[in-house]
Amino acid sequence: MLSSELVVGVDIGSTTTCAVVAEAFLDRDLIDVLGVGMAPSQGVARGVVEDSASASRCVREALQSAEAMADVDVQTAVVSLGGEHLASQTEIGMLEIPGNRPVTADHLESVRVQGQEITLPPGREVVHVDACDYSLDARRGLASPLGMSGSQLEAQLNIVTGAAVARGRIEEAMQRADLTVHQFALEGLATGIACLSEEERQLGVSLVSIGGGTTNISHFRHGALSFHSVLPLGGEIISKDIASCLTTTLGEGERLKLAFGDPQVRGNPQAEITYRMGAEQEMGAVTVDLLSQIMGARVEEILEMARDRLMVRGCLAASPCGLVLAGGSSRLPGLVETARRLYGGMPTKLAEPRRIGNGMELVRDPSTHAALGLTILAGDWTKAEISRAESMGLFERLWLAVKDLIGIGRKDAPATGPAAPGAEPENGRG
Ligand SMILES: Nc1ncnc2c1ncn2[C@@H]1O[C@H](COP(=O)(O)OP(=O)(O)OP(=O)(O)O)[C@@H](O)[C@H]1O
Numbered sequence: 001m002l003s004s005e006l007v008v009g010v011d012i013g014s015t016t017t018c019a020v021v022a023e024a025f026l027d028r029d030l031i032d033v034l035g036v037g038m039a040p041s042q043g044v045a046r047g048v049v050e051d052s053a054s055a056s057r058c059v060r061e062a063l064q065s066a067e068a069m070a071d072v073d074v075q076t077a078v079v080s081l082g083g084e085h086l087a088s089q090t091e092i093g094m095l096e097i098p099g100n101r102p103v104t105a106d107h108l109e110s111v112r113v114q115g116q117e118i119t120l121p122p123g124r125e126v127v128h129v130d131a132c133d134y135s136l137d138a139r140r141g142l143a144s145p146l147g148m149s150g151s152q153l154e155a156q157l158n159i160v161t162g163a164a165v166a167r168g169r170i171e172e173a174m175q176r177a178d179l180t181v182h183q184f185a186l187e188g189l190a191t192g193i194a195c196l197s198e199e200e201r202q203l204g205v206s207l208v209s210i211g212g213g214t215t216n217i218s219h220f221r222h223g224a225l226s227f228h229s230v231l232p233l234g235g236e237i238i239s240k241d242i243a244s245c246l247t248t249t250l251g252e253g254e255r256l257k258l259a260f261g262d263p264q265v266r267g268n269p270q271a272e273i274t275y276r277m278g279a280e281q282e283m284g285a286v287t288v289d290l291l292s293q294i295m296g297a298r299v300e301e302i303l304e305m306a307r308d309r310l311m312v313r314g315c316l317a318a319s320p321c322g323l324v325l326a327g328g329s330s331r332l333p334g335l336v337e338t339a340r341r342l343y344g345g346m347p348t349k350l351a352e353p354r355r356i357g358n359g360m361e362l363v364r365d366p367s368t369h370a371a372l373g374l375t376i377l378a379g380d381w382t383k384a385e386i387s388r389a390e391s392m393g394l395f396e397r398l399w400l401a402v403k404d405l406i407g408i409g410r411k412d413a414p415a416t417g418p419a420a421p422g423a424e425p426e427n428g429r430g
């Protein structure tokens with residue numbers, strides 16, 4: 001059996017397309033990052049691919065850099081799913097266990113399947129399902145009832161749905177870039193997998209990831225993604241605010257936003273930063289203080305909207321591990337302090353990648369964290385598949401192999417989640 005596998009994540013963001021190539025070790029909980037590539041996104045708005053031809057060129061560009069760095073050829077990737085169309089709903093799955101027997105993995109799977117039997121409006125599909133709470137008879141709020149005896153099993157499911165057309169356009173962009181989508185995974189989930197510890201995800205933590213065109217809001221509890229929501233606001237709107245207040249171009253707005261990050265600039269509120277006004281050659285000047293006010297208003301709005309969505313769903317009260325801020329815009333100076341103030345003094349910190357052996361220096365930029373998480377998920381799914389196969393009896397394995405050979409029961413894999421059984425990694429070292 002192979003001891004490691006090449007895993008690839010592609011995150012097509014509103015402003016940046018990022019590809020990460022990594023090596024996942026089947027006997028270790030770590031991955032080595034081998035290559036990272038980034039390209040400015042085109043044809044993507046607020047996390048949704050609008051023009052698959054333009055998006056595919058960005059995927060190719062990002063991937064070619066990552067491939068060259070890792071010295072590999074890539075054919076398949078796990079790809080992120082983002083955008084405001086994604087919505088979380090809570091459903092309850094129920095299952096009767098005859099004879100008061102111990103709960104098995106099959107019972108957990110059945111209760112999950114039962115809870116997913118929902119009717120969706122045309123054009124919408126289930127993209128992610130996680131069981132975040134179980135009840136067994138009178139025992140409530142269980143992380144996992146596996147092995148406990150009982151007769152009435154209930155699972156509280158977080159079902160994330162999305163517009164099928166949005167996923168279809170990403171698939172089209174990937175096809176045009178000559179890549180197969182191995183699986184999809186929510187961008188917020190991938191960032192959480194990359195940057196939150198197992199303990200944080202077990203005990204309860206909120207994650208607010210401010211990207212370029214969107215803000216992903218996620219809550220984890222009992223190791224599951226228990227809430228997910230997306231705001232159509234990110235760093236781009238902050239640059240636009242600067243541009244419209246100072247009657248300049250979006251490019252100048254972005255430049256002023258990044259210039260504000262320089263600690264020497266921020267140290268003197270009355271200092272002036274010069275900029276080009278509109279398309280003219282005329283120069284203007286803005287004080288650091290005014291720039292801070294323009295940016296601060298929008299940053300507070302984004303953080304407050306995220307807070308309100310988390311609060312309504314009871315996520316903040318269920319976040320003993322506090323708030324973690326991620327995404328490219330988390331580099332905005334003073335963000336942690338502003339969030340702490342707006343979230344009632346909640347412990348707040350910036351996201352940092354975890355579970356990395358070699359190559360940590362390649363994923364320091366928060367814009368890489370979603371793609372990094374996709375590679376970690378890919379490795380975890382492979383390990384889960386292998387341990388499932390190993391725990392199967394010989395007859396079961398033979399039957400699956402025969403079924404696979406003749407195509408019985410083959411159907412489309414769910415949009416996100418573990419790799420389809422028997423799926424072979426297609427990526428290879430070049
Ligand atoms: N040093 C910095 N200070 C402030 N903002 C920054 C800094 N560096 C990058 N950004 C902002 O981060 C944003 C890009 O972040 P990211 O790459 O996470 O977004 P994305 O994945 O392209 O978009 P989305 O996830 O919303 O679809 C841009 O708006 C950019 O201006």
Ligand SMILES: [Mg+2]
Nearest residue numbers: 013014211370
């Ligand atoms: Mg993003």
